[in-house]
Amino acid sequence: MTVPLGGIALADHAAVYAALDRAGFTDVWSSEVAGTDAFTPLALAAAWQPRLRLGTAIVPSFTRGPGLLAMSAAALAEAAPGRFALGIGASSPVLVRDWNAVRFDEPFKRTRDTLRFLRAALRGETVDEVYDTFTVRRFTLERPPAVPPPVLLAALRPGMLRLAAAEADGVILNWLSADDLPTALAELGQRRPGFEVAARIFVCPTEDTAHARALGRRLITGYLTVPAYAAFHRWLGRQEQLGPMWQAWAAGDRRGASAAVPDEVVDALVLHGSPERCAAQVRRYADAGVDVPVLALLPTPELTSGGAAALAALIPRLGPGGGEGR
Known part of the structure; x- marks a missing residue:
């Protein structure tokens, strides 16, 4: 977490x-x-x-x-x-x-x-x-x-991914979907023993789809217009999907940029749904080669209204242990 x-x-x-x-x-x-x-x-x-x-x-x-x-x-x-x-x-x-x-x-x-x-x-x-x-x-x-x-x-793109593979003890990935992992991991080549792959995964555990997508659009517009992240997602093949967002942002149209983010991109990069559905989607990252899936918990209507009690109830539903401990 x-x-x-x-x-x-x-x-x-x-x-x-x-x-x-x-x-x-x-x-x-x-x-x-x-x-x-x-x-x-x-x-x-x-x-x-x-x-x-x-x-x-x-x-x-x-x-x-x-x-x-x-x-x-x-x-x-x-x-x-x-x-x-x-x-x-x-x-x-x-x-x-x-x-x-x-x-x-x-x-x-x-x-x-x-x-x-x-x-x-x-x-x-x-x-x-x-x-x-x-x-x-x-x-x-x-x-x-x-x-x-x-x-x-x-690391995002090939140069930094290859540097991580050659000289670091592991790599940290960010802002990619489970389906993007093969593209990124291919640049690492044969992993050395003990080399770890961590990935930050944005999770919005709510069945209020409109809330999750609106929040996801704001985050995507804020992050993926940064030049390094824009280049990363072009490399991943999202030029057609995110091109209108980048064009609107470059023109100074912040609201239009957010509105231009397709639902399918939000759904791929910001996991949402019930906590159990989110946990199942996180497991896809692990199945694809991530050793340390790191959840980044986003605010939901349930957490906002329920406070500490809602958080206490949510954590076991998101966790790998299912509330049973270790």
């Missing part, structure tokens, strides 16, 4: 983590956009639920210096030895440049260089290296983790 969950204060997430554990969820993964940072929700989970595995999906490679990123990862790996995976990625110009005042130059190289630095630093090595996009002089972690965390790479 992606954490933290919307509408619930971080201080109240102890009950959320306990419910996820009881329902059979094995992992909690954080994101980092404009809400919480990626590490704080996982640090709380490390203390409150020692069985849950923790992951970041993702930490941008631009918004922290290499040394600080290594320190944050090492601290969480020390707090949860053997239970933490660090996911990094390029992120986007809006988050990096517009919100964090950092130049968004050469994202592929910056992410590659960060990956190479982290692999060495988290092993406790002294890093004294001139990379293509930054230079590090004699950095050594004072507290290298006894169990270095695996480093996963967020």
Whole structure:
């Protein structure tokens, strides 16, 4: 499950983590956009639920210096030895440049260089290296983790997918349907032992189809007009389906862009229906080769009106354990 969950204060997430554990969820993964940072929700989970595995999906490679990123990862790996995976990625110009005042130059190289630095630093090595996009002089972690965390790479198109396959411990996929997986996974080639495939999957567990599709259109219009995601979906073959949305967006017609998203695209990328139907659709990702399906729970009318009680009832219905625990 992606954490933290919307509408619930971080201080109240102890009950959320306990419910996820009881329902059979094995992992909690954080994101980092404009809400919480990626590490704080996982640090709380490390203390409150020692069985849950923790992951970041993702930490941008631009918004922290290499040394600080290594320190944050090492601290969480020390707090949860053997239970933490660090996911990094390029992120986007809006988050990096517009919100964090950092130049968004050469994202592929910056992410590659960060990956190479982290692999060495988290092993406790002294890093004294001139990379293509930054230079590090004699950095050594004072507290290298006894169990270095695996480093996963967020990837969309062939170049980054192949980099992940060659140098990372796994890959994180996002904004693709179960039917898109063969195209993406083919770029990874023969996976090395222990290489993990994680995928964030947007889930709106409601039978109010109009609500789910309206929310899905807003999300798709917001995300898939970002140049990297637009190129990704062109590569996946959605030029004809999403071309009208891109044209309207480029013309400044935000409402028209949202209206141009076809229902079939929404239904493929944002899972909706009863919780049991959503869980069955998530299993399609696992059957197609995803090792860690990470649900991103979207707001529903039921959750909005029912509050904490509705969430407590929902989690077991979405979970792999069916509420029976592990």
